Amino acid sequence: MSLSLSQDAVMDLALDCGRNLSVQQAGLVTTYLQLLEKWNRKMNLVGPRDWQTMLTTLVIDSWNLGDFLGDLDLGDDDRILDLGAGAGLPGIPLRIFWGKGDYVLVEPRHKRAMFMQTAIRTMALARTRVASCRVENLPPNDLPARLVLSRAFCPWRRFLDIAGPLLQEDGVCLVMANTPEPTQIPTGWELKRATSYPVGTDQRSFWMFAR
Numbered sequence: 001m002s003l004s005l006s007q008d009a010v011m012d013l014a015l016d017c018g019r020n021l022s023v024q025q026a027g028l029v030t031t032y033l034q035l036l037e038k039w040n041r042k043m044n045l046v047g048p049r050d051w052q053t054m055l056t057t058l059v060i061d062s063w064n065l066g067d068f069l070g071d072l073d074l075g076d077d078d079r080i081l082d083l084g085a086g087a088g089l090p091g092i093p094l095r096i097f098w099g100k101g102d103y104v105l106v107e108p109r110h111k112r113a114m115f116m117q118t119a120i121r122t123m124a125l126a127r128t129r130v131a132s133c134r135v136e137n138l139p140p141n142d143l144p145a146r147l148v149l150s151r152a153f154c155p156w157r158r159f160l161d162i163a164g165p166l167l168q169e170d171g172v173c174l175v176m177a178n179t180p181e182p183t184q185i186p187t188g189w190e191l192k193r194a195t196s197y198p199v200g201t202d203q204r205s206f207w208m209f210a211r
């Protein structure tokens, strides 16, 4: 793929994926992809090397997630924890499409945390910040959370084990998966809702759990 990265090219490719981006959204997605391409040349942030694959296999999850979370009733002070956020996925592009709550990207690797801080500042994302630590070491003032989510952090049952103690009483967990929703739900959890969406020829899913 050789087309250079521009706001128009981002809009066109998103449209090919079924997403009509506003000019403002396309501008912010373009800024994120520019930063990601640049930093990814010097350090290992994400697998894809070109912006087109980053858009069609990574950022695509975030706009679909924004749609899925759209109904969730969250105030500005409701905390959201994104565990093992890496280069800011799903969180940083998600904030372009869904701005509710107080969003904390949890990532212990210093350079990845620095990348996210740079992206948040450059994109002027509201109520979005980085906790540069392991989830086990989150400070008490970052807990509890109304929503805990993650992408490619650990197997989903293990994720529920980790996320459960971080949740407030009415909190929910969001699993991002490459398979349809499970029929066997871990004891103590309820699958509240689930959906699937296409990514190329594959299907990916979101599952929302509550206790």
Ligand SMILES: C[S@@+](CC[C@H](N)C(=O)[O-])C[C@H]1O[C@@H](n2cnc3c(N)ncnc32)[C@H](O)[C@@H]1O
Pocket (backbone or CB within 6 Å): 046, 083, 084, 085, 086, 087, 088, 089, 090, 106, 107, 108, 109, 112, 133, 134, 135, 136, 150, 151, 152, 153
């Ligand atoms: C496979 S990467 C996924 C990154 C990103 N969510 C994505 O989808 O591209 C997993 C991330 O989890 C982070 N991580 C590993 N152990 C962690 C822990 N105990 N607490 C928080 N993050 C952790 C790693 O540093 C890494 O950036």
